[in-house]
Amino acid sequence: MHMADALISPAVGGVFWAATAGLMTYCSKKMRNSFESLQVPLMGVLGAFIFASQMINFTIPGTGSSGHLGGGLLLAILLGPCPAFMTIASVLTVQALFFADGGLLALGCNIFNLGFFPCFLAYPFIYKLIAGEKPTQSRIVAGSILAAVVGLQLGAFGVVLETLFSGISELPFSTFVLLMQPIHLAIGVVEGLVTASVVAFVWAARPEILEMAAGHAPAKSFSIQKVLATLMILALVTGTGLSWFASAHPDGLEWSMAKTSGKEELEAPEQGIHSMLGHLQEATSFLPDYGFKSAEVTEAAEGEAQHETAVVEEAEAWPAVDIGTSVAGVVGGSLTLLMAWSIALFLRREQKTS
Secondary structure (H helix, E strand, C coil), rough: CCCCHCCCCHHHHHHHHHHHHHHHHHHHHHHHCCCCCCHHHHHHHHHHHHHHHHCCCCCEEEEEEECCCCCCCHHHHHHHHHHHHHHHHHHHHHHHHCCCCCCCCCCCCCCHHHHHHHHHHHHHHHHHHHCCCCCCCHHHHHHHHHHHHHHHHHHHHHHHHHHHHHCCCCCCCCHHHHHHHHHHHHHHHHHHHHHHHHHHHHHHHHHHHHHHHHHCCCCCCCCCHHHHHHHHHHHHHHHHHHHCCCCCCCEEHHHHHHHHHHHCCCCCCCCCHHHHHHHHHHHHHCCCCHHHCCCCCCCCCCCCCHHHHHHHHHHHHCCCCCCCHHHHHHHHHHHHHHHHHHHHHHHHHHHCCC
8 A cells, every 4th residue: 555656746745744744743742751670672573574575465366466565454453553653654665665565645645544554543442452461362363454444445445535635646536445444455455464564473471571561560670682682583484485476466555556557657747845855865775676677678568468478477486586575574574674773773772761
């Protein structure tokens, strides 16, 4: 659900950049008032884990589409809404700047869609009510699935509305929304199951982490080394190896765009801020599409038959064993860990000094 700049007008992009900046300011103030030292390493490691997890697209059977973990809900359950929002913002910023995943103009929209809805709506108003103060495994699963579905439905609808208000694409509202919502319903169910699995592990290993995320200060100090080590190993294995097994099908947004307009990707305006940010992203993304840069195709266009042949060949090549993908997983996870950890460390120090 990473929007490209081709869907967004400068006005809409600017509004959501401002909204995201406002939310980050709000989160920073909240974290200065109530932020535990153990959440500092958790933000970094969980950021790396979400980055790696988003590299794996899973096929939605019978649709020709795929989806990937959003991660906002999982972060909110394990960190709390504000640290989670800052962490997902770190993930999406690293993806946009260094891997050309999601546009720079659309970055505010992407952070809002994947951060605000799961962290500030789905988690407190759905997951917490279902899981309760004393969660059980069945409550964790039920809360995770329902909250993930609602969060993704709101995020998908946000994409449609932002595209509609931008008015620069050829995507009619009614068709687009009727495709976006059902496909993200299926993706939400899978995300809920993955979220429940990770939360159940943490709950069994260190239930204090969930209590801390819910705003309850720990009664005594406790170690999270086992949880951190496990999440780091999972992030490393996922980013370097499991990412080869990502589905070759288009994700939910690309699939909906293709069904609506016949194209998985739309062309951004060649002038103005779109062009400027496009060139900036080309300069900063040293591992575009999570792989080494390849020679650019100089032909103006390719025939439809050639495109279909390429798709078939790509599908036959699965799993896509590629050292470039593994390098991207390690580098991206490390950059995300560093960014989220740095933000957390800075805010923790600010909290102490104030």
